[in-house]
Amino acid sequence: MKYPFLISIPHGGIRIPSEVAGRFVLPNQDLLWYCDPATRHLFAFGQSASAVIDTEISRMVIDLNRPPLPLPPKDPDGIIKTRTIDGRPVYRNGQLPDLKLIHQLMMKWYFPYHQRIDELIDSHDISLAFDCHSMLPYGSPEQNDAGKKRPLICLGNYGDETGQAKPGSLTTCPPEWILGLADAFRKEFSGAGDVAINVPFSGGFISNAHYWRKGIPWIQIEINRILYEDNSCHIQRSVVREERIPGLRTKIWQILTRFWDDLPKEGQEVYFS
Template structure:
């Protein structure tokens, strides 16, 4: 049973009653079972039809952790903070501030809808970063030592509000459980798709799509630039890719921007961006004010999005073209 930022009084707050297998999400198995039934040949059911095998169950759970679209060009767009779902057993331990999932990277699947049409692969999280942050190291170490940030299983919102009712913060064994159940499937899918693309294209681009409120005094001073490009200080992609992006941003577009400023790239950018191996990673952290209302209910603003979408599209197109040139140069 899952929650999508609902009030604590909701009947969905009840803990799941299906205990047949703690490893598996029953709703995911049901979805896969219905698909299996649709493909079943005519005739009486066999034992194999009646009960899903362990590998079908495993596949169903893996797919339930994220949404994925496979493309046809050497570009993978990853949106690890898109999710808003919280399992009911976890939500029962959380504060009302947590259930609002305010720190979600809202609407990025909609903002980046052009990417699928362009042929990109797109991977998006289903579960909230409050369950576990897919863009943090599995060991929980800080990516920005000496600066305020949030951890693998965060205990506070960006504004410092507690996420858990007193005494309900996750212990280490619970953190490990969430790591295995929610974090690893996303990263395994990332790796599998990048490996597939690399085998086909030789050089590939991972575009990490993020957004954040433009003013968060606890995390940074003043107002954040509209577009924040991170390449781990140049280590996560070939220099020509950042140059191509920068060349688009100096062509008279209306948004402020910076490269490798406050946000240099999270764990995914740093871990997967290996230019020497043909995998290049770029993170774009956008101010949410460029395409949506930053206050609840966090509405998408089509009038704003129409201004920033073409800029993002040109940035991605330039970066993808630069990646393809690297392939031509090394072939």
């Protein structure tokens, strides 16, 4: 039996293509650290979910979870990064990709990823999509939660801390769904504040855009890197503990399926309002 889930993993890639190789002021180890290390393995549910999509491209080359506009230099943390989340320049002086190169990168990596999501939803039995990420243990200097300790798990549906829609906006899944999933996570991660809803992240471009396009509910999942890394906050000393990944992956999958199995059957109908 495959569960009717679409799993999206947009930030796990580490490939630096030849078109931009040598342009970065950041060394390779730093480029890796600013991605979502190990998420392609952590959320590898291809044998059990209806559909999985990931990418080999590094988010430091092109960020698939950002809107296609604005282009640099207007948004330093946009689709093309010009500055890191802690304020470091990404490219050498004069080496920022020009409009022609940005267009090439978008045509090769960005638009195909989003088109493939639509194709998977159209061709598979999908009732719920998860956009899957990792996060650092503390907010970085240029983020809204700078210096604050983060939960072990953050779930996002573009709502408030109870999953309800904010004034003038919609959520990407019913509040009852994200509350139920949070409860399922809390049974495994039971410390106070270990599971949060929409704090510090409420969702990115992928979950929002594709909910609007297809009406399939989306939930963004952020896993704290402290669960599978040593020294997560230190670029030079951060180490992924590969031996932790299989057990954590199994636990996450059990949580997702337990949540879905416990959801009232009428609640599993496609949601759009």
